[in-house]
Amino acid sequence: MPLSDDNFGFAEEKAGQNLAVLAEAIYLINLLVLPGIGFLLLVGLWFKHKDSAPPLARQHLRQTTLVSLIGGLLIVTLSGLIIDLGGLAWEWTWVALILYFTCIHSTLVLLGMYALIKAMNGQMWRFPLIGPALDAPQA
Template sequence: MSSEDDFGIPEEKLGQGLAVAAEALFLLNLLAFPGLAFAVLAGLWFKFRHSAPPLARQHLKQATWVSFWGGLLIVGLSAIILAAGGLQSEWTWVTLILYFTCIHSTLVLFGMYALIKALNGQTWRYPLIGPTVDGENTGKSS
């Protein structure tokens, strides 16, 4: 009999199954089911953000926020490129395709690395747009 918080991953560390599910949903959002996978990921974040073990909470937070900010980067800057260059210019399309490919590929690569970290029961922070890890040194002196 499986419980409500059994995500089908044998756990070596508490919360590892939820951490793996979060990172898998991040990749599904980028590669197969954009929007739908994000909705499930956001639902998991809202449901478990206070009750999940630290490992799962960290991966949920990272995957959810990077999905949000990554989506804004892809959609927002793509719209700016289109607006600035116009639909008829071939250079607009070259720039747009290069930009989209670079950002999207980078997010996929980081997502795969985050999934590996989750599978190993380790925390990881997405570079640049990832929120700080709980307990991470913020550079402030105490």
């Protein structure tokens, strides 16, 4: 029997679990291995499944896409602000820039790994501060 587009070779415990895991994995790929390309894959996955995905997958897809956008904006704009305020010649600009970038990037990776664990367990989870609100449980 051929595999469908939504079957990644693993049995799902909850509807949309495989897609949720894929979304979180691509989020980490975007941060760690292929920045930009990973983001394009994530946005493509979001547009393909945003209306048809089960709630678990939809939440993880929405979260990874939104957090990628917000995280990218945070890193680019605040890094630019640090450089603009300190100038490229001042050594403390580079100390602040590297420290800021390392802290923000590391936090996004760590939270992304936690989100991947939650997706692998078939659970919804929200990034603190910048994650979208969870959908209200349906009765």
